[in-house]
Amino acid sequence: MGAGSVLDRGSFRFSLNTARGYGFEGSHPETKGLDSNGQIVSVPLHRHEVSLDYLRLELEFEYALTDRWTLALRVPYDIKDQRVDVESTESVSPQEEQQILDNGYIHHRSERYRGLSDLMLLATHRKEALFLEGDSLSLSLGTTLPTGTTEENPFELGDSGLKHLHIQFGTGTFDPLLELNYSMPVVGKLGLGAYALGRFPVYENSKTYQGPAEITSGVLLRYSLNRCISLHVNGSAYYQSFAYWDRERDINSGLVAMSSMFGIAVEAWEHTTLGLDLRYPLSQRIRSDGDAFKQGPTLLFRIAWEM
DSSP, rough: OOOOSSSOTTEEEEEEEEEEEEEEEEOOEEEEEEOOOOOEEEEOOOOOOEEEEEEEEEEEEEEESSEEEEEEEEEEEEEEEEEEEEEEEEOOOOOHHHHHHHHHHHOOOEEEEEEEEEEEEEEEEEEESSSTTOOOOEEEEEEEOSSSOOOEEEEEEETTOOOOOOOOOOOSOOOOOEEEEEEEEEETEEEEEEEEEEOOOOOOOOTEEOOOOEEEEEEEEEEEESEEEEEEEEEEEEEEEEEETTEEEEETTEEEEEEEEEEEEEEEEETEEEEEEEEEEEEEEESSSSSSOBBBEEEEEEEEEEE
């Protein structure tokens, strides 16, 4: 992460950011089945083994109002591939097996979901030489725009034996955004950076859903091999609070994770930069009894053009 290169007044930057995540896991035990009449019944203990791969394609448009103020619009599009298996941990009859499979299907399905996520609009102020010569601080404030598809309360539908979806593409609300990026030289070609990114839903949408607060923070070391190529290593922490449905806690939310990231940035040709990063989870803790997805390794790619 970082504030990026400084845009001159009146200049414009267009970026394509991609993130490819693999093996996000959200498995959980279950003791409910669905009979032929669509009624929830008790069945022997089994597990829903759920995994998710995702691809995010994000277009970002930045415009420099002045040498210190920029406006940015981010337009993300997500593709989410979910795979589901049901595993019995106890012996079951053929009837119970069918009830287990039918109930699993209304909750999770091996399907591909795709759609536009919530847009993000941000204003950024940049300050240089804040503490020492060569350092810089960028502060961004903004909001999401509720353009992503949202779902009806999945817990109410599940309790009624009805097909539903837990995966959403937005929160259905305008969520405040706050981003901080700081960088400073250390010695020679070595630089140090720190960042914090936050999204803070503050009210529920028309379907009674209030999304979780999400905060990512970290530090990175950057080494410039030459004028065009730099390497960086990054340690980050991710915090997700609980989400709520009609003011009841969503048991499938709440996560604390630590990750490492290694990357390279290249000034490929004039006014064009490329970046490639690999993020790998080091430790994770689910803060509830549900099946919040644990993160898997993620490959990130960025290309940016300035004009």
